Amino acid sequence: PNPSILILPGDGIGPEVMAEVRKVIDWYGTKRDLAFDVSEDLVGGAAYDAHGTPLTDETMAKAQEVDAVLLGAVGGPKYDALDFSVKPERGLLRLRKEMDLFANLRPAQCFDALADFSSLKKDVVAGLDIMIVRELTSGIYFGEPRGIIEEGNERVGINTQRYTESEIDRVARSAFELAMRRGKKLCSMEKANVMESGVLWREVVTEVGKDYPEVELSHMYADAGAMQLCRWPKQFDVIVTDNLFGDLLSDAAAMLTGSLGMLPSASLGKPMANGRPKALYEPVHGSAPDIAGQGKANPIACILSFAMALRYSFDNGDEATRLEDAIEKVLADGFRTADLLGEEGVDPISTTQMGDAVIAALDAS
């Protein structure tokens, strides 16, 4: 049977960028004999409008069965006043939680044609290709006790940073596996100097590292890591870190390379019976209500998310590279959606035109 993909376009620009990914998926089916069983369903506000819930049980069950889920984006002003229990983002949170997606992969990759776009010097970012692995299901965002309590005559806000050995072990393994497929270099970031969870984190990552003798493992305090990321990011290959530090470091690393419209992500869980990890691929950006429905959205983040699916779910690094090279060529040829325009005098192209340009580059590959 063909590998299966569940597409959840979602809200706002989600369906617009996903339409371009569909073209790419169809191209692989017809031109490369790489066919997928694709089904499509609702998530977020779109699901709420149709079913009164941001994710139906049927869609959730389907997501558990397929080889990979591709998601556009959820949310929008229309849904801001809804009760928290049915808000669009709850659909996404339910997917992440029930699929137990504990490893969030955020690449920071700089396409040469966009190096001028970075806020850093061109030689600092040109050719940059690093990956941050953020633990996604534990740590301070989930730890108990939490809350705001009365103490004496004032209130206290409390969160708890908490990691079990097994939680650290599994995300570390994902990161080492990734490093094995990349540059065989892994840097683990925590604050073992001031946090107990950091001490345990460093210990467990070091222990897991013994199973990966080929990977060069280093440790860095997360604050120093933030400095190094801005100073000379090319010193890194794969970085693994906890939920909180990963949230900050991945957003910072993302901006080394420019527009939100360019950034893909993957969230991976345990291997399924067929050996493939549970996986959800999505662009980093949201539903962009300010440009939705105008054909202005950049589809590249979503297309690059599919490239990650080719690499990490379908074990097809060659075709993933083909797709990334096609995007590199399109950018080198000067095609720009509005979000990529810095210089004057260039006319932006539309979402569909960008998708068509990628297909043309694939045809020429």
Ligand code: NAI
């Ligand atoms: P956003 O990422 O949707 O937009 C931020 C800015 O970047 C906007 O100016 C937007 O036009 C631009 N932008 C984003 N993606 C783009 C693309 N592909 N091409 C060109 N420009 C792009 O974040 P914002 O405005 O904070 O949130 C809007 C809605 O999206 C909210 O309802 C929020 O809750 C939701 N959201 C959903 C996420 C998800 O589904 N994973 C993630 C972040 C936000």
Ligand code: MG
């Ligand atoms: Mg964030």
